[in-house]
Structure formats: structure tokens, C-alpha cells
Amino acid sequence: VPRSPQTHHLLDAARLGRLKSTAVVINAGRGDAIDADALAVALREGRIHGAGLDVTEPEPLPAEHPLWGEPRCLITPHVAGGNHLEETSEQIIRIALHNVSRYAKQQELLNLVSR
Structure with missing residues (x-):
């Protein structure tokens, strides 16, 4: 979505509340499209x-x-923007797919970054 007043917190607490408990929210577009605080609450509460x-x-x-x-x-x-060398993109995809598989098996993810 484009960044605009209409898309700011498009996915807010009210919309998050309408999602199924099995929903997985993905955002690779605009950071401000999701209310991060509301998302944290929805995840913490298992909604x-x-x-x-x-x-x-x-x-x-x-x-x-x-x-x-x-x-x-x-x-x-x-x-996720895709502005990488082909080799870098391939490596990102390999790591992501490997980690999705590990996540599904409830295994520790690889290449975690410390905060």
C-alpha cells in the first residue's frame, strides 16, 4: 500500500481483532500500515x-x-525490497526457506541477529 493518511495503521487493533486466531500477519511493504503496539498485544494474547x-x-x-x-x-x-545482487537474493531465499522449515518443526532459527 502507498504511505498515506488513509493507510496509516490500516491494520489497527480493531482490524487485528477481526482476524482468525490462525492468522499470520506479514508486512513487507510499509511499516506504518500496521499498528506495532496493537500487533504486539494481539500476539501476546494469542488472538x-x-x-x-x-x-x-x-x-x-x-x-x-x-x-x-x-x-x-x-x-x-x-x-524484502529486492535490491540485491542475484547471489545475495538467492542466499536470502535459501536462509528464509530453511528457517521456515525449522520454525514449522519448532527448531531454533539460524542466523538470528542479537538486539
Whole structure:
């Protein structure tokens, strides 16, 4: 979505509340399209299953933000834009697919970044 007043917090607490408990929220577009605080609450309370965020508001998220400690939230370092060398893109895809498989098996993810 484009960044605009109409899309700011498009996915807010009310919309998050309408999602199924099995929903996984993915944001690789605009950080401000999702209310990060409302997302953290929905995850903590088990109202949605998980989240994958390549962009956040603010970016980067402050170290104390609850999403960093949420085990069902994967935050990547704003790499979804595709502005990489072909070899880099291939490596990103390999790592992501491998980690999705590990996540599904409840195994520790590889290449985690310390905060």
C-alpha cells in the first residue's frame, strides 16, 4: 500500500481483532500500515498465530519494544525490497526457506541477529 493518511495503521487493533486466531500477519511493504503496539498485544494474547515483519514503525523498532521478545514474531532487516545482487537474493531465499522449515518443526532459527 502507498504511505498515506488513509493507510496509516490500516491494520489497527480493531482490524487485528477481526482476524482468525490462525492468522499470520506479514508486512513487507510499509511499516506504518500496521499498528506495532496493537500487533504486539494481539500476539501476546494469542488472538493471532504469528507475524513476519520486514518493515516496522518506527524503523528500527526500539530495543525495548515488545515485538522483539515475542516468540511468534519474526523481524527481518528490511531486505524484502529486492535490491540485491542475484547471489545475495538467492542466499536470502535459501536462509528464509530453511528457517521456515525449522520454525514449522519448532527448531531454533539460524542466523538470528542479537538486539
